[in-house]
Amino acid sequence: MTFTQEREAAVDREELRALLEAEGIRRNAYCLDGGLPDNAYCLDRDGADWIAYHWGRGSCSWLRRFRDESPACEYLLGLLREDARAREAPRAR
Secondary structure, eight states: OOHHHHHTSOOOHHHHHHHHHHTTBOGGGEESSOSOOTTEEEEEEETTEEEEEEEETTEEEEEEEESSHHHHHHHHHHHHHHOGGGBOOOOOO
């Protein structure tokens, strides 16, 4: 089941941003406004398409192109959930 199916609605960047924060994903692990931040998962526009990718050490990986924002957000969410390095370190009590 995808994130969109769980929510029964399409997800956009702002909803994704809120979800990532709630799940404890580090803010510097992603960029939802395009660009090439080092060692980050990114979401960007390319003409009418959405692209999701990881940029690190001067190269792009896991690049996928989507016609709609929601599947691009789902793909990026999946990448971030699978990468343990993207999570915040637990806080000491």
